[in-house]
Amino acid sequence: MSETLPSLQRHIFCAHSSGLSVGIGVGSGASLLLMVLGAILVSRKMKQRRAEMLKKRFFRQNRGHLLQQLVSQKADIAERMIVPLVELQKATNSFDKAREIGGGGHGTVYKGIMSDLHVVAIKKSKVAIQREIDEFINEVAILSQINHRNVVKLFGCCLETEVPLLVYEFISNGTLYHHLHVQEPAPSLTWEDRLRIATETARALGYLHSAVSFPIVHRDIKSQNILLDGSLIAKVSDFGASRCIQVDQTETATAIQGTFGYLDPLYFYSGQLTEKSDVYSFGVLLMELLTRKKPCSYRSSEEEALVTYFAASLAADKLVRVLDPQVVKEGGKEVEEVAVLAVACVRIEVDQRPTMRQVEMTLENLGGSHDSFVMHDLDVPKYPMIEGTNMEETSQQYSYEAEYLLSSRYPR
Numbered sequence: 012m013s014e015t016l017p018s019l020q021r022h023i024f025c026a027h028s029s030g031l032s033v034g035i036g037v038g039s040g041a042s043l044l045l046m047v048l049g050a051i052l053v054s055r056k057m058k059q060r061r062a063e064m065l066k067k068r069f070f071r072q073n074r075g076h077l078l079q080q081l082v083s084q085k086a087d088i089a090e091r092m093i094v095p096l097v098e099l100q101k102a103t104n105s106f107d108k109a110r111e112i113g114g115g116g117h118g119t120v121y122k123g124i125m126s127d128l129h130v131v132a133i134k135k136s137k138v139a140i141q142r143e144i145d146e147f148i149n150e151v152a153i154l155s156q157i158n159h160r161n162v163v164k165l166f167g168c169c170l171e172t173e174v175p176l177l178v179y180e181f182i183s184n185g186t187l188y189h190h191l192h193v194q195e196p197a198p199s200l201t202w203e204d205r206l207r208i209a210t211e212t213a214r215a216l217g218y219l220h221s222a223v224s225f226p227i228v229h230r231d232i233k234s235q236n237i238l239l240d241g242s243l244i245a246k247v248s249d250f251g252a253s254r255c256i257q258v259d260q261t262e263t264a265t266a267i268q269g270t271f272g273y274l275d276p277l278y279f280y281s282g283q284l285t286e287k288s289d290v291y292s293f294g295v296l297l298m299e300l301l302t303r304k305k306p307c308s309y310r311s312s313e314e315e316a317l318v319t320y321f322a323a324s325l326a327a328d329k330l331v332r333v334l335d336p337q338v339v340k341e342g343g344k345e346v347e348e349v350a351v352l353a354v355a356c357v358r359i360e361v362d363q364r365p366t367m368r369q370v371e372m373t374l375e376n377l378g379g380s381h382d383s384f385v386m387h388d389l390d391v392p393k394y395p396m397i398e399g400t401n402m403e404e405t406s407q408q409y410s411y412e413a414e415y416l417l418s419s420r421y422p423r
Contacts, residue, residue, distance in 0.1 A: 092155060094167040094178055098126065099133055106135070118174070122181060130181040131166055136174040150177065150250040153227055161215035163238055163248040179248070183241050188234035190243075191303050202341035204243055205300045206349070206377065211245035212237055213371040216293060219247075220286040220367050228284055232292035233273045233306075234299055272306030272317070277361055287361045293370065294318075294356025297349055303335040322354050345377050 102123030103110045113120040118136040125131055154165035169176040184190075187208060190200050200208070212232075219227040229236075231249060238246040267279055275291035278284055295306050298321045302309075311320040311333075324333045330350055331339060338346055352373055358364050365373070 092151065092165075092167045094169045094176075096169050096171040096176075099123065099169055099176060099178070101126070102131065103133060123178075125166075125178075129166065132179045132181045134177040134179065148175075153250045156223060157219070157227075159215055159218050161211045161245050161247060162218070163246040182238040182246055182248075184239040184243065186235050187237035187239060187245070190239060191234055191299065192305065199303060199335070199337060200243070202338055202346075205338070206345065206374070208237065208239070208243065208245045209297060209300055209349070210371065210374040212247060212296070213293065213367055213374055215245070215247040216289055217367040217371040220289070226286055228286055229289050229292075230284070231269050231273075232289055232296060233270050234296060235270075237296075270307065272308075277359065285361065286367065287364045290356050290364045290367055290370065293367065294353045294364075297353035297356065301335065301338055301346065301350060301353065302333050303337075304333070318357050321350075322357070325350050325354055348377055349374075 100106070102125050103121045106121060110121045110123065111119055112122045112132065118134060121133045121135065123131045123133050151165065151168050154162075158164075163182060164180040166178045166180065168178060193199055216229065216232070219229060227250075229247065229250065232247075236247065236249045238248050240246060267274075267282060269275075269278075269288075269292070273292040273295045275288040278288045278291075295318060298304075298317055299306055302317070302321065304317050306317045309317040309320075313320070315323070321330075321333055324330045330347065334346065342349075352365075352370065356364055356370065
């Protein structure tokens with residue numbers, strides 16, 4: 012009996028120790044689990060906080076407060092224009108490569124479907140360069156004021172990423188450039204479509220120059236910046252380089268921006284920007300529509316740039332040698348009228364170029380008789396080349412322009 016008691020005590024002690032160990036183990040496991048869960052929650056909260064702080068930093072970096080000020084007069088626009096990043100991630104399946112629809116040196120364009128089922132194009136820059144951020148804010152501020160059938164519509168922007176994002180209406184049919192410069196011998200746009208696209212583009216520029224609060228100079232009119240929808244309706248795009256000009260300013264000095272081949276030589280040399288700089292670029296665009304030659308790279312057999320060669324050919328009554336054969340076949344007398352207008356637009360003397368409103372009216376009236384097209388009706392002196400100046404004089408007149416255009420051999 013005396014031996015059994017200590018044995019029983021030992022058993023009781025062992026059982027107690029085991030229970031205590033299990034209890035301690037369970038308690039420790041639960042504590043550890045709670046600690047892990049707590050750490051995960053804290054980590055998640057810290058990540059969320061860091062993400063929010065990063066979004067705010069990017070918003071400041073991308074000059075979001077400036078944007079808010081620029082559109083503050085219309086609070087509904089300010090609220091609608093700023094799109095959350097999460098919305099754009101959903102719209103593009105987290106910017107899936109399969110959603111890419113275009114791009115170039117400056118960035119990528121994605122096709123997205125928003126929660127309201129709007130199909131959009133989302134423009135994402137590659138790098139956060141301050142100048143490009145300034146251009147981005149400039150584009151948003153300008154497009155928020157514009158409502159025109161022939162100007163691409165801006166739905167909003169996102170400032171919560173390192174590089175800002177722009178959200179446009181989706182234009183399904185690519186650029187005018189790609190429609191014009193198709194592989195031979197595939198047919199290009201019909202003459203009727205080319206003339207209508209020219210008229211719609213002129214209408215948009217006329218609106219920008221004279222129908223908004225402050226005249227807006229686009230500064231980069233070219234075929235790559237004219238988008239075409241499913242019905243081949245023209246939409247002027249890419250307002251990153253655009254400038255507003257105060258009503259009491261006839262001209263303003265600014266850093267040179269634009270594309271070689273389309274750029275107004277006087278603006279290039281002097282830095283003085285006016286609405287007539289867009290008129291020059293539009294004149295080059297008309298020549299491109301008539302010839303299907305690329306202004307940035309075209310050289311004639313005499314090593315003349317497109318503007319010089321086109322003007323000289325018109326002066327020498329040899330325009331047919333530079334025209335697109337499809338235009339010659341389909342265009343009739345209207346082709347010569349558009350050619351005269353194009354050359355008027357690229358006059359060296361800025362004051363002798365027509366305004367975009369005058370260009371628009373001229374193009375719209377082309378369906379009338381040939382007699383209705385008179386250059387002085389545009390408040391522009393009759394173009395000297397139509398009066399029989401010879402080719403040598405014409406080339407000399409354009410030497411200033413040709414000197415600049417030689418630089419278009421080199422990429423921008």
